Amino acid sequence: MNDDASSVHDPARRRLLGALGAAGLAGVLPRVHAKGSRPLGVALVGLGYYSRDLLAPALQATKHCRLAGIVTGTPAKAAEWQRRYDIPDRNVYDYDGFDRIADNPDIDVVYVVLPNHLHKPFTLRAAAAGKHVWCEKPMAMDAAEAQAMIDACRHHRVQLAIGYRMQHEPNTQAVMALAKTRPFGRLQRIRAEAGFHGFDGASADNWRLDPKRGGGAMYDMGVYALNAARYTTGTEPLAVTATQEIQRPAIFRGVDESMRFRLEFPEGVVADCATSFGRNMNVLRAECEKGWYELSPFQAYEGIRGDASDGRRFDAATGATPAQQARQMDDDALAILERRPPRVPGEEGLRDMRALDAIFASARGGGTRVEIATA
Numbered sequence: 001m002n003d004d005a006s007s008v009h010d011p012a013r014r015r016l017l018g019a020l021g022a023a024g025l026a027g028v029l030p031r032v033h034a035k036g037s038r039p040l041g042v043a044l045v046g047l048g049y050y051s052r053d054l055l056a057p058a059l060q061a062t063k064h065c066r067l068a069g070i071v072t073g074t075p076a077k078a079a080e081w082q083r084r085y086d087i088p089d090r091n092v093y094d095y096d097g098f099d100r101i102a103d104n105p106d107i108d109v110v111y112v113v114l115p116n117h118l119h120k121p122f123t124l125r126a127a128a129a130g131k132h133v134w135c136e137k138p139m140a141m142d143a144a145e146a147q148a149m150i151d152a153c154r155h156h157r158v159q160l161a162i163g164y165r166m167q168h169e170p171n172t173q174a175v176m177a178l179a180k181t182r183p184f185g186r187l188q189r190i191r192a193e194a195g196f197h198g199f200d201g202a203s204a205d206n207w208r209l210d211p212k213r214g215g216g217a218m219y220d221m222g223v224y225a226l227n228a229a230r231y232t233t234g235t236e237p238l239a240v241t242a243t244q245e246i247q248r249p250a251i252f253r254g255v256d257e258s259m260r261f262r263l264e265f266p267e268g269v270v271a272d273c274a275t276s277f278g279r280n281m282n283v284l285r286a287e288c289e290k291g292w293y294e295l296s297p298f299q300a301y302e303g304i305r306g307d308a309s310d311g312r313r314f315d316a317a318t319g320a321t322p323a324q325q326a327r328q329m330d331d332d333a334l335a336i337l338e339r340r341p342p343r344v345p346g347e348e349g350l351r352d353m354r355a356l357d358a359i360f361a362s363a364r365g366g367g368t369r370v371e372i373a374t375a
Contacts, residue, residue: 041107042068042109042329044070051111059326065330073094110132111329116141116207117212119141120140123160133160135160143350165327166227166228169318179233183291188268189286192271193273193274197277200251215255216257217259238264239370241369282296
């Protein structure tokens with residue numbers, strides 16, 4: 001791809017810029033590098049388990065991006081990471097000094113891997129620094145925060161992608177395609193469940209148990225079921241009824257241990273969804289007029305597989321963990337390099353947050369039906 005800004009008379013380039021404008025991304029990527037040049041430099045913000053055991057190793061396997069920097073509040077962690085990944089001092093930041101990243105040409109992308117309540121502030125700071133943003137799911141604490149993140153990235157002409165790794169996975173993409181082709185006739189019902197049993201010996205300061213920091217099963221695991229219901233139908237939910245359960249009140253104080261929610265979609269389609277920190281579950285099933293299809297597991301780090309009533313199999317392999325994360329980050333890096341919208345933009349995260357707002361409102365009301373905002 002020609003990175004020469006003087007190529008404004010190229011018809012293909014004009015069509016591309018038009019598409020970006022329609023998507024609200026016109027003017028994005030002021031510091032972009034042409035495809036085929038150096039990989040994009042990524043700084044991981046937050047060095048917990050997901051960064052340490054998955055994203056950092058995945059970045060060693062990517063083609064279009066690389067681990068260039070880190071942001072942490074723990075000096076000992078910084079030293080360890082520098083030794084392991086040969087990160088220079090100039091690319092190491094603490095949270096207070098994060099904004100200095102604006103002056104660092106080694107870093108093109110900031111990947112926010114922090115507790116949920118910090119997604120918005122660090123996305124806004126990264127955007128103001130002129131860096132593209134990849135943000136882990138759930139996108140934010142609520143829809144208002146998600147919209148503010150989108151607005152900030154658009155204002156600063158940087159790209160925003162949400163870390164829904166499953167939408168980059170080939171078996172999931174095959175299921176998403178069935179929403180359009182409908183080989184089994186009209187979709188009738190979806191079952192989407194994501195959860196695990198954990199936190200029996202959790203530390204009292206674990207952020208996933210803190211309502212102020214975005215704790216609870218719905219934020220952490222429930223978004224998998226919610227997002228799956230949406231991409232399996234290919235439409236947006238109209239309303240929801242939800243109930244939450246707490247089986248271990250000594251551990252779960254003010255956050256949901258489990259949540260069950262029923263989403264109502266156009267054409268009478270319903271999705272019965274569940275999430276939990278108290279039970280292992282990992283299934284996505286679609287029932288249609290003339291058959292069914294299923295992924296089980298549908299959101300594991302590897303081994304996504306399934307089948308359908310006509311004998312077809314969903315068994316494309318991406319490789320051992322963390323191959324999904326590498327695929328996701330390469331896809332998002334290419335979107336930046338090729339100056340096109342990412343597969344999972346901020347708007348996708350916003351749609352989930354609107355549904356999450358309604359789910360929590362319904363649960364607070366004891367399972368009352370709540371309509372889901374569309375804008």
